[in-house]
Amino acid sequence: MNWLRDFQADIRRFEAYQKGASTLVLLGMHQGLWALLQYRIAHALYCSCTPALIKQPLLAVMVIWQKLVEVTTGISIEYRTRIGAGFYIGHYGNIFLGAEVVIGPMCNISQGVTIGVSGRGERRGYPKLGERVYIGANAILVGAITIGDGAVIGANALVIRDVPPNAVVLGSPSKVISFKGSAAYIDPES
8 A cells, every 4th residue: 555655654754853752652743644644545545446436425534534634733735635755744733735736755844834726827736846845834835836856945935936956945936045955954864
């Protein structure tokens, strides 16, 4: 089961930041893991070849579960969102990930982040994030944009244009300030 493998990778990311904490403690204390567990199961069901007669009622149950997680944690992850393994939600609260958002593996996200649909014409759509992207608190990423591998989106940034790999962006609208990349943010040992 791919969802279980991906969720185990998520747990390993949380363990890397919480040295010495048991998996049970992490599952009990981190709302980000609650939201990721619900998302991983719902997304696996959504992508499965389960007959529609069974799948549709189960997806309805998943939506109810997702709403309960959203009310409890403030984290809303649509089951159609695509998130790579090893996703880390640093702090819970006010996080929204839209239905067609694509997030690569080993990414970090902070509280207050919105990643969703916006734009007009060919710019209308959802963001696609590469691998090892770090998103700071209260950042907003909207529209048919691409965020390159290893990018850093600073706190309170408004990102409405593509971000090159390893770029660090700040501001509203965001501007590239360096190309130092995300290693220091993604790897707790850095």
